[in-house]
Amino acid sequence: MATPMAASTFAAKLRAESLTVVEVGDWETHNRNHMGPWGPVHGVMIHHTVTKGTASTVELCRKGHSALPGPLCHGVITKDGKVHLVGYGRANHAGLGDPDVLRAVIDEKPLPGDNEATVDGNRHFYGFECENLGDGKDPWPDAQLEAIERVSAAICRHHGWDENSVIGHLEWQPGKVDPRGFTMASMRARVAGRLEGAKPTTPPPAAPKPTRPVVDLSKLVAAAKSNPSAKGTPVTYAGVRTVEAALVDAGLLAKTYSDGHFGKATVTAYAKWQRSKAGGGYSGKDADGIPGMTSLKKLGAKYGFDVVS
Template structure:
């Protein structure tokens, strides 16, 4: 079960992934609260807008229209790769879809073809509308596709998900055709490749120039640790665990992930109040953020 990211955490995750972010006025409190639940979240849905032009597309997604009030997504990804945040919380983007698809996303397994619309997707998915006419002819600039990949990867990294947690709207319900112009299989391959790379943070919201090191190390994803990495990130993690009184080390810590690191992290999880499998020593996004590990690479 994953709790939705706060507005600050979402912006930080996107910027750490190298995404240029523009915050639409009022987006942090703009949602469909009172019209259904928001969370637990399980994945990301990619849409196309069936519009052209950044300003009009962003305004449409922020305001919605008479039959479907906004926000119509959490962010609009423009042709130039800029991500315009328009909503924080429940948004009218996914609609009803197939519960079997949701179960496959949660399990991170192959998706079944949707054939029922029995589940409220607005509860469980972040949604990003990507500016495109959706006619199969309107091009997808690589800078836009790359921003879509990085946005998806940012959320997967923050929640410890794999690329299997990213789906197209047409994969959620058989009533939709978006996105058109690329395959979601290829898109997920790009997301998976991105998740295997270290993050490249931007200098700040709305800025497309330069890069700076973040104060704290972005979460590298749950699967990263199970590959037994050797990295300066592991050393930095161990030093923080020692500093907060959660050491199970007999030597070190060092750059190689070991059982001592896992046992030490389990102590940290228990210190935060986690129990059972939630305190198994494998890092998760929320406990990682709470530990405030200094940026190392």
């Protein structure tokens, strides 16, 4: 039994456990406290989301839906091991559960089977939704499992709880199956090891920095001026494919003409880009289909490449 941490303390404790924490909007004051009390808190509850995709999962857990208003948890643990804080205070995550389970959590004893749903869990548990389809087949990456371990340990460490204060939704409310794909017994063992000061498991790999193609304007212009003409040998440049792919994505060039040659179709498509508002709104000779620095940078900013001269 404990008084809930202040929101700022909550975020700080997670970061102190070497977690990557993403603070989403007004999470510190986004809650359901008008519907009932928040605290005293007794433990940590783990869920799976039955969703796929980080952005949509985080947004759903923050806002909720027509049948269940958000926040649907305090933090969303995504596949990459990041913890997205979406609310703090009373959250619609636990629902009603078994009083015998709550007593065991408070006493830090092994859990009995859950066969009742009479106690308000939204009041008494920190809740974390974990991005997973919940079908028993969707994998749980090591980074995500370690984040669940670290989150649970951070909260238990602050309140002086042991691993028996960490439970799954399926252990709280009859009929629930989450989280599916790993056992809560194995997760509690991991939390116990971390609380006892065991060396951390392999940290989640750093996300690779995204690499963006680079287009050389002078080489691109040479290719654009050369290829539409039948005279001489056309100039080839690998960056043409990058620009053509962007024009295809913009709906200005048919994919069949994305062939690495700045031919007439590509010139025509690029002229359309120059005339468009997004491309600069040029007209006349300024929209001749031969790339310029301004229009090319605008294309790159929108479709994922950088420009050098």
